[in-house]
Amino acid sequence: SQTIHQWPATLVQPVGSPLSLECTVEGTSNPNLYWYRQAAGRGLQLLFYSVGIGQISSEVPQNLSASRPQDRQFILSSKKLLLSDSGFYLCAWSVFSRQYNEQFFGPGTRLTVL
Amino acid sequence: AQSVAQPEDQVNVAEGNPLTVKCTYSVSGNPYLFWYVQYPNRGLQFLLKYITGDNLVKGSYGFEAEFNKSQTSFHLKKPSALVSDSALYFCAVRDGYNFNKFYFGSGTKLNVKP
Numbered sequence: 001s002q003t004i005h006q007w008p009a010t011l012v013q014p015v016g017s018p019l020s021l022e023c024t025v026e027g028t029s030n031p032n033l034y035w036y037r038q039a040a041g042r043g044l045q046l047l048f049y050s051v052g053i054g055q056i057s058s059e060v061p062q063n064l065s066a067s068r069p070q071d072r073q074f075i076l077s078s079k080k081l082l083l084s085d086s087g088f089y090l091c092a093w094s095v096f097s098r099q100y101n102e103q104f105f106g107p108g109t110r111l112t113v114l
Numbered sequence: 115a116q117s118v119a120q121p122e123d124q125v126n127v128a129e130g131n132p133l134t135v136k137c138t139y140s141v142s143g144n145p146y147l148f149w150y151v152q153y154p155n156r157g158l159q160f161l162l163k164y165i166t167g168d169n170l171v172k173g174s175y176g177f178e179a180e181f182n183k184s185q186t187s188f189h190l191k192k193p194s195a196l197v198s199d200s201a202l203y204f205c206a207v208r209d210g211y212n213f214n215k216f217y218f219g220s221g222t223k224l225n226v227k228p
Contacts, residue, residue, distance in 0.1 A: 006157075032214055036218075042202075042220055043218060043220040044158075044204070044218040046215065049214055049215065051214055057214075090157055090158070092157075101163075101208055101213065101216075102148055103148075103150075103158075103160070103216065104160065105150075105157030105158040106157050107156060107157050108155070108156065108157050110155065
């Protein structure tokens with residue numbers, strides 16, 4: 001069966017510090033991978049998605065970047081965090097298929113920038 | 115533009131009563147629609163999807179959803195609510211052009227009172 005891992009689970013960082021959040025998927029090959037941010041426990045904002053190694057699509061210009069160094073690894077980074085980067089970060093994967101596109105989400109990382 | 119609307123921030127229902135969580139969508143092409151549930155501080159869990167076929171779709175935990183093309187709606191339903199159904203519910207639609215992208219509603223908080 002497939003599983004998705006995210007770490008760390010919680011993170012408190014000062015403004016201006018760097019960020020690295022990691023997401024890995026097990027039990028599937030060549031998944032689509034996604035980073036979302038959820039602010040104030042509500043709507044999801046798509047930040048980045050990737051359909052393959054080294055392929056990153058950015059949805060919202062901002063202080064963050066993403067990388068996919070391996071097939072099942074997706075990393076969210078920042079060189080200098082802003083207060084507005086606080087939120088709940090969710091990684092998700094889906095199968096690349098016209099028919100079966102439901103997404104499977106990781107447990108999330110709660111980021112607080114102080 | 116492609117989008118999803120969940121008109122109710124919160125839905126309150128008594129245990130044992132039927133529940134409905136509303137969703138309307140706007141998408142180019144054939145709609146691929148999804149419902150997800152989120153418990154506090156957790157990732158989203160897939161509940162059900164509509165791809166094609168019967169307008170009434172059955173999913174996990176006794177939930178079902180009714181697709182209505184003329185009203186562009188995809189309401190989530192359950193005949194008898196449980197206290198444990200209390201959670202945040204998200205409707206989502208796949209982009210009609212870019213099958214790798216999804217749009218999520220703002221979420222509806224379901225409160226089931228004993």
